[in-house]
Amino acid sequence: MATPLTTGRPWRVILAFSVPLLLGNIVQQLYQFADAVVVGRYLGVNALAAVGATGALLFLLLGFAWGMTSGFAIPTAQAYGAADARAVRRSVAAGAILTAIVSLVITIGGPLAAEPILRLLQTPPELIAEATIFTQISFLGGAATMFFNFLAAIIRSIGDSRTPLVFLTLACVLNVGLVIVMVGPLGWGVGGAAAATGVAQAISVILCIDYVRRRVPQLRVQREDWRVTRAEFAEHLRLGLPMGFQASIIAIGTLTVQVALNTLGTDAVAAYTTAARVDGLASALLASLGLAVSMYTAQNIGARRPDRIRRGMKQATWMAIIASVALGAVVIAFGVPLIRLFIGEGSEDVVEMAHLFLIVNGSTYAILGVLFVVRGALQGLGQALIPTITGIIELVMRVVAAVIFGSWFGYFGVTLSNPMAWIGAVVVLVPAYMVAHRKLAHMKVDPVEVTLTTPIPVIGPTDSALVVDGIVTQPVVVIRQRRFWRSR
Template identity: 65%
Template sequence: MPKVLTAGRPWRVILAFAVPLLVGNVVQQLYQVVDAVVVGRVLGVDALAAVGATGSLLFLLLGFAWGLTSGFAIPTAQAFGAGDVAAVRRSVATGTVLAGAMSVILTVGAPLLAGPALRLMRTPAELVPQATTFAVVSFLGASTMMFFNYLAAILRAIGDSRTPLVFLVLSCGLNMVLVIALVAGLGRGVGGAALATVISQAVSVALCLTYVRRRVPVLRVRREDWRVTRSDLARHLQLGLPMGFQASIIAIGTLAVQVRLNNLGAESVAAYTTAARVDGLAVALLASLGIAVSTFAAQNYGAGRPDRIRLGVVQSVWMSIAGGLLLGAVLIAAGSSIVAQFFGSDEARVVAMAAYLLHVNGALYIALGVLFVLRGALQGLGYTFVPTFTGVIELTMRVGAAVVLGAAFGFTGVVWGNPLAWLGALVVLIPAYVRASRRLDVRVHARPGVTPEPVVLEGPIDGSVVIDAVVPLADPVDALA
């Protein structure tokens, strides 16, 4: 159910909101791990490498869509924090229109680009047929991914992180069953693995829509709400496009890494793919805290509570450091044993390569955790330039590692791309957040029309009266300097 994040101890509110996100990310990563295990053991190392070869390409386009829909939900969270239900509904309608348009573009255009893009990336010839099949099926089902991400984002925007978790768990469970049935049972190959994901996401979209219609009146769009204006579209695109481009910029870096791995051969591709599955599970845990901070900051910005924002971010940084230390210790101690489960007993070299990546990344998870918190806070406050610029920094670091270190040290050099990208982004994020934090009081209290008086929501949300909310703020400025 909807929940305001503008009252209560910040660290408790953020942690309670983050836990369902954390569990959901774990479940999502687990079903990707199941996909990799089934494909690797049933179809072999080449099939697993083929799926891995599509990862950066899928991330480039689908990651853009994910960032876009996350940005569309920020005005929703700010309006909810301000107690303006009409603005919440208009935001939902605007985001739905834009998400629908992007779904059409992806579904029509992306499958046509899959084959040529994979060859342009110098994918090993023996991997291209299966990689193309996996990418095409995934892109044809892009609309299911787009709308599930958007529905989950707007539910989180009103403080409900549990309901998306329920639907995600059901979707992931269905995906596990389907991938085993289609790949191991019916012999549908890598295309079956991609189809299993598309079907399971379509089911989750249907469940989310049904839930919103029946149980969440604040998100139930009325006829008049569909009359979106140019200013509505501009505001959502102003926040959504930079977040989408940020994901795409990072994805371009992974494309450069993928090209280098393709040149190093199938063993390197398989090792990196396997380690990335395990690493993704740990990264998802840290990312959950960043998403929670983003929603917390957005709602409290709408409610005019700079004090809570600052305290919540500081407490979240400490939580991210603790989480990074714990996750890093686990992967350093057990990385080899974990990745060994993906292969047969004769793939010791691939296992060793994958374990090395986990050890390097695990040692620097502290930096990644702080990065997620600070970037999430800036995005929740409506800043777009600095988070996008940090994506450019990550791109530069990853490409540099792939081109320079990869040429000099092979797989070992490529592995260092991610840690260097995290550290480079932090160099910019830390001072940027410090400046934004100092300006919060001015932005919140010195703007025309902003008062500290609470308002009552126009309609019921969950049967309770929401206080601690203020009149919606004007759009935040984008420059931090």
């Protein structure tokens, strides 16, 4: 159900919108947990390490796709906030066409490049075969992943974060069942885990399309809307490509970390992979708040409400810091029991290394929370340059930590890569947002009509039929002054 983010108390609106995102990320992480548990328990530590060795490569391309499709939804949210129904539909059409093009490239090119890239990354020889199979099948299902992300993003862009949660939950439950069957009784190995994810995502795409067709007329594209202009494509690419490249740049840094881990041996790869599953759940919760801020900002800038953006950002930042501290305490305190869900007896070194990763990351989650909120606000405002620059900074910092610190301190040095990257990005993001924050406070005013349906005090001459003791008692249209964004 579409819900405007342009009314109500900002912190309540952001929280209400982000809760389904949080639950969705928990569900998604839980089914990734299930994948890892099934693979680790049925196939052993080497199979788990093989799946982990593919993570950075998959994120390089599929992360690009996810970031890009999220960027395509920003013009949709801005048009919805501005109450421009035609622009909403045309935005959906432009995003769908671009998503289809990129899906085709990834589906064809990804499987062909999988093994050469894994070898280039110095993946341990004993992991190459299973890692290649898992990567190739994952890329073959990449189109389904891309389109689900795109459809979920445009549904969220009109203020509905609950419906994508429902479809995601159904897909995740199905995925868990398929993984157990394909890896266990059918004996398809790591390929079965990848295939299960592709099938589940494809079903979620079908559900989203049917829902939009039946229940969301705002997003239902008409025949004339498919005649997308070059300018409309350019606007979507202006926002989508930087968000995609930002994810890819981060992934390149992650690939560097993967290379450093590969040189440290199978135990290091398994430990990092396992800890990353636990860490991913916590960081996904913070990422959800950042995405909520992005959609909130986009709708309010479309509705010309910079005053709400300023208030909402202050409140969202505090929410992020409080949540970060709580999450950090949980993963540090309960990290070992969570890690043991993936790793059986006799791998104490792996457990210890994985817990070290969680201690380093968990103690710096507050920085990550601020990063997600500030970056989301800038993206919602339509800024592409600064978020891209911070992605490059994250790449540089990760490379420094993985290569230099890794050579100095071994595995501990590699675990410093994430906090180093977060600090580098925040150092640039916060000043950039402060500039935008001040700009929002000095906008030219624009008169808009607001219908008041509740009693308000009245000053000055009025129609006496509508006023009793200085209070408006009937709905009345009044004019108030509102500032608006003029950066574009």
